[in-house]
Every structure is written in structure tokens, then in C-alpha cells.
Amino acid sequence: MACANCEGLTFFLTYSIFSAVLGMLQFGYNTGVINAPEKNIENFMKDVYKDRYGEDISEEFIQQLYSVAVSIFAIGGMLGGFSGGWMANRFGRKGGLLLNNVLGISGACLMGFTKVSHSYEMLFLGRFIIGVNCGLNTSLVPMYISEIAPLNLRGGLGTVNQLAVTIGLLLSQVLGIEQILGTNDGWPVLLGLAICPAILQLMLLPVCPESPRYLLITKQWEEEARSALRRLRASSSVEEDIEEMRAEERAQQSESHISTMELICSPTLRPPLIIGIVMQLSQQFSGINAVLYYSTSLFMSSGLTEESAKFSTIGIGAIMVLMTLVSIPLMDRTGRRTLHLYGLGGMFIFSIFITISFLIKEMIDWMSYLSVVSTLGFVVFFAVGPGSIPWMITAELFSQGPRPSAMAIAVLVNWMANFVVGIGFPSMKAELENYTFLPFSVFLAIFWIFTYKKVPETKNKTFEEICALFRHGNGSDTASTHGQSESTTDIEIQSRSGGNERKEQ
Template structure:
């Protein structure tokens, strides 16, 4: 305890800084003292493999068996009406099936902040497993009931489940990780998502569970992560920051931190949270309207929203949802298209892991700019290669390589960074509302892409990626001029940065 007695005195900025006070010594120690350990790893695994994995699984599960499920729609329609669907109706129904998942995500995402504040981060995630079980039942029994309506409703409910997860998981990860490990912890959210996409596409292969008789089982396996989460997250603590700043349970926050750090020496982190609490108490109670009325909140909200749009309007979900059909249009057989889709998903997993290892060293901003720039280049390459593939057979193979490179650059930055950034830019008071708003925007854009891309593809063919290329360029320029680096900074330092810039 001698080192604490030799501590530098509290340093106070002027009133123009919002009355910010901080203990420079404590904050410095809080940044570097604790590292990764088995308890923190268990908590991260419990929420990412139990929640983020589910999001990825439901995103990719309809990709490989797409044609078989469409045939089920057609056969069901014939049984009811004595005739098969018109191709336009089948395309519309399939677009709705894909897009309704995103509609559910919008509903879940906008309500995530409410559930996180009412039940806590851990409590809300555990309760959210009920929606996964309901969705799995509807999806799994839709073929037996000869009802594609059940399948569509199941997709909506699984979207609600994923929307709530995507809103709460980044908050929980940012609040349980030490500052020096916050980027790594946050990137595991995206890593688990990509693993979920890969597993769903692997199981969706026709020779595994993507056959005409087994595809409902493949869809129903969204219930699988529920069991894992109940067996793991139950034994993990609630977010220390939530306990300290929302519930005012200092003792509970200390116990949670000691469990997560595997150490009794957590006073510096408690002190840092006390400074944040004191800063919040100097302001009036937070209201959602403050996000839009105050510059120090509006600017980070705009950054968060634009980054969420960059993730979806980059075109990545058009590739994930429809990659099998894109590979077929490049000249691959149906089976080889499924293998190519699977290979793309594996690349996504591996490169997201690389991003997780780099993000606390290279920083969020550089990885996002690298990712957006690379995606822009390869979106152009994909468009050119697919357009002229009939004139040179090697261009078909170039388009496949370009899609893999495009996914690689997505995994480096635009995949993990937006979810991490939104949780870092806000203090405890506005964080839930900001994350809910950003999540709603993300899922809304997801819905637009899922609903519009098939029609866009039919209307303008290989030029359907041109709008994504234009938007990627705009997002790159925005990030270059507006996105600050948050690597290694406390939440208080990040929020103070915006206060200083608006004064």
C-alpha cells in the first residue's frame, strides 16, 4: 500500500473542461495492471459463443440450402393452390424470408438498451435465450407443418434474439475487459459471429444437413448455443461498471472485478469508475434526447451510426446471403459454389482472429481505414471480373479471388470495429441508448440490403456492386477525417475528447 501513499495529487482541469477530475496515477495503473486470464476468457466465451455465435449462425444458415428451401415454398404453394408459384412471387417470398431476420433484428436492437438497463447485461442475455428457443421451434417444425409462414415468423423471432444480443454483447465486453485488452475482447464478438456463419454454412451443405429432409434440423440448431450459455454465463458476474454506475453497488462491483481479474487488487479500477460516476453526477439525469441535442454526444453518435452503415452498406451481407448464387454466376457448379462459400467463411474467421490480435496494437482507426480501402478496390475488381467473364475464362477465377480478398478486408476492420467503437465512445449514462440507436441503424441497413439486393441483381446484373463501391469510398473519407483513435484510452478520456472539441 506504500505506493498508494506516494500517489500524485488529484489533477483538476478548469471548469471549461466540464469540471473533470482524474487521478493520473490511478488511471495509468488501471490501463496496464491486469491482463488476460481464465476467468475473463470464460466470461468472453460465455457471451460471444452463446450470443454472437447465434447471430452469425442465423445470418448464414439459409445460404447453402437456399434452393431447397425455395423448392419447399413452391411445393407448399402447389399443395394449397394446385399450381406452382410465379418466379416473381418466389423471389419476393425469399427476399422477405431473408429480410425479416433483419426486421426482427431492428426490433430487438432498439429494445436492447431497455433490457440491459432493467435486468443488467448478464441478466438480459440469459433471459434472451427464451426467444432463441421459440425461434428454433418454429423453424424446425415449419416443414412438418407445411407452413412457410412459420419459417418466416421464426426468422423474425430469431432476428429479435440476435438484435438484442448485438446491442448488449459489445457493452458487456467493453465493461468487463481491462483497458489494455478492450479491443481484443470486443473483437471476439465479431470472431464468434464469423464462426457462427461458417458453422451454419458447413452444416447447410447438402451432404450434411442441407438436404431436402434435414434442412429444418439445420435451422433449428440455433437453440444449440442456448445450452452452452446457460452452463457458462450463469457462473459469471454481472458487468462491474453496470453494478457500480447504474445500481450503485460498490461492493458488488468489487466482487465482480476481483473474479474477472483473479486478483484482490482492483482499487484503481474502482477509483477510475468513481471518477466517471462523479462526472455523471455533475450533469442532469440523462435523457435519450440528449444524444441529439448536445454536441459532445451528437458527434460520437453520428460517428457510431456512420460506422454501422459502413458495415452493412459495404455489401458484406449481400455476399454472405447470396454468395452461393454469386459463385454460380461466376461459372461454378452448384456443389462447388457451396464449397467456395464455405472457404470464404473460413477466410472471414481467420482474418477476424488476426484483427483481434492487432486491434490493441495497431489501433481501431488504421484497421478500419485499411479494411474500407481494400473493400473498395476489390468491389471494383468483382464488378469488372463478373461483367467480362464471358470474354476470358480466367476472369471467373479472378472474381472468386476478389470476393475472398473483399471478405478478408472486411474482417480486418469494418467487421469488428463498428461494434467496438460505439461502446467505447460513450460513458455509462448514454451508452445503452447510443448502442440501441446504432444497433437499430445497423439492422435497418441489413434489412434494406437483404430485401433490395436480389431485385438489384436481377435489374442491373453484375453492376449491382457499383453502389456499394461508391458508398465504401464515402465511408473511407468520413473515417479518415472524423474518426478518432480510442486505443488505450479510458472511457472518461474518450468522452472528454469530444467535450474539448465542442467547446
């Protein structure tokens, strides 16, 4: 039976989601903001070094300092991401997001005052703190949204996470051009603007309800959960939502509040955990962050002028926003697994084209444009699937008990991979030159095969149904047996809820 009170978006649900995804906008902004002002930041570091030590800094050392500024963000992200589960259980999903803005404001202030204080260490510290803030956001925001969204809108609303990330990226790229803030005086302001999403969220989020799932299952506050649901659904008939949560709670009674070690050691939960981890790796090792962090220098090395390279980078941001918008309605129509396969397959093809364009750019003048078109195609397919699905599917694969620990592990893995790509790509580019994208092509092929073989479809399934897929498919090919498991699950859930109704009568 379809959920009568889950038909559409209500004003309050929209407001709550908008308030929460400001955290993901923060993440997108700080991922992209370091790209355009690369030369300005390097000039600042050269000046500071010369003033301190009375000698010029070597080109190699300046590159190392800059890659520290880029990748220390990911080290903070690892710490924040891994603390997300603890924070979500200790302070609640909404409470955790509110507290996290203290870090957002501190990090933004440190980065904004870097030039005034004449210290690049302050930039590193600010990037680290804003990294912790963004790591917590990547754990807390998808968790909050997946828990307040009605079942039939969960996929589309989960994609809003990625939409906010791409808008943040585009915003940082547009503001980072030379005509706006990409100047020697403007770049500290550009980095300091990260204070805006944090302040805006502090103003908007207090009005939003806490996650009803957290209130009912974790805190056992049923009346508060009902009240939160009534506000979110704009309806007083919330029994179906409550019953779905109760079914999830009953199924998880034996393993509520699962610790990270218990999660890793559990034979039932290990398959979804492995899927969650590989999905996160498929996002980061696809090569997308090499494009996002270093696209300007990538385009310049393919033969474009600096100005054209910066505008091509803005094109990347615009296409990501556009394609994420396109993927929102597709998410609940086509399904997570199908879109992820399309995304990885398309990225694989375009990564090969990028390599070809690099190889023959010396022979044919217009090849630099093929490299730009291939990079844009690569980004299009990233936005279709791997951009949003890993965040969403990790929250969907687990029920309330293990979800915080699972999100913490998945986010830690995502940020570790992010760090590896951020710090390793410049050396890889110097070593492999025109073949830079080949390792990513190999990874994409491996991730496509894994998704095809192992990842189940989670579209329109309750958390309890998804858990049952792994109970039935344990030790076998989950993706191919999930149809059979689904029917068994439905019978199991119906008989269980029917039994409970009889008990209540």
C-alpha cells in the same frame, strides 16, 4: 501509470467472455444459415403453395417469399437491437442476455418444426423471433464485454465478438452443404440447430458476474462491483478499476440515464453518435451482406457450378474466421481507426475487381476465378476492420450514462441497413447486372473519407478520456485534433482525481 491488475487474461474473464459471445455466435449462425439451403427452402414453399391452392407458384413470387424469409430476420433484429438499451438497464447486461435465450429457443423450435407443420409462415415467424434474439445480442454482448474487459485488452477482447460471428457463419455454411444438412429433409434441422448456442449460454452464463460498471454506476452497489472485479481480475487490488469507474461516474453525474431523445439532442454527444451511426452504416453498406446472404448465387452467376459455388462460400467463412483471429492482436497494437481505414480501402479496391471480373467473364473463361479471388479479398479486408470495429467503437465512444441508448440507436441503424441490403440486393442485381457492386464501391469511398476526417483513435483510452476528446474537439475536426485533446484530457483527469484524493484525505 499502467494498471497493474490488468496485465493478462484470467480464467474467469475468459470464461465470462466465452459465455457472453455465444450470443454473437448465434447472430453469425442465423445470418449465414439461410444461404446454402436456398433451393431446398424454395422447393418446400412451392409444395406448400401447390397443396394449398392447387396451382403452381410463379418464379417471381417464390423469389419474393424467399427474400421475406431472409430479410424478416433483420426486422426482428431492428426491434431487438433497439430494445437492447432498455433491457440492459432494466435487467442488467448479464440478466438481459439470460432472458434473451427464451427468444432464441422459441425461434429455433419454430424454424425446426416448419416442415413438419407444412407452413412457411412458421418459418417467417421463427426467423423474426430469432432476429429479435440476435438484435438483443448485438446490443448486449459488446456492452457486457467492453464493461468487463481491462483497459489494455478492451480492443482485442472486443474483436472476439466478431470472431464468434464468423465462427457462427462458417458453422452454418459447413453444415449447410448437401453432404451434411443441405437437403430437402435436413434443412429444418439446420435452422433448428440455433437452439444449441441458446441452451449452452443458459447453462454457462449464470456463473458469470454482472458487469461491475453496471453494478457500481447504474445500481450504486459498490461492494458487489468490487466482488465482481476481484473474480474477473483474479486479484484483490481492484482500486484502480474502481477509481476509473468513479471518474466516469463523476463526469456523467449531470447526465446519467440519458434517454434516446436526450442523446440525440445533446450537442456534446451528437458528434460521437453520428460517428457511431456512420461506422455501423460502413459495415452494412460495404456490400458484405450481399456476399453473405447471396454468395452461392453470386458465384454461380459468375460461371461456377453449384457445388463449386457452395464450397467457395465455405471458403468465405473460413477466411473470415482466420482474418478475425489475425486482427485480434492488431486491434490494440495498430488502433481502431487505422485498421478501419485499411479495411475500407482494401474492400474498395476489391469491389472494383469484382465489377471488372463480372464485365469480362464472357470474354475470358478464367474470369470466374478472378471473381472468386476478388470476393475472398473483399472478405479479408472486411474482417480486418469493418467487421468488428463498428460494434466495439460505439461502446467505447460513450460513458455509462448514454451508452445503452447509443448502442440501441447504433444497433437499430445497423439492422435497418442490413434489412435494406437483404431485401434490395436481388432487385439491384437484376437491374444493374454486371455493375451490381458499383454502388458499394461508391459507399466505401465515402466511408473511408469520413473515417479519415472524423473518427478519433480510441486505443488504450479510458471512457472518460474518449468523452473529453469530443468536449475539446466539439465543432472541429475530431480526428485531426485528437492528439491535442488527449494531452489536455490527461491533465484534466489527473487534476480531477488528484483533487478527489485530497478531498478524501
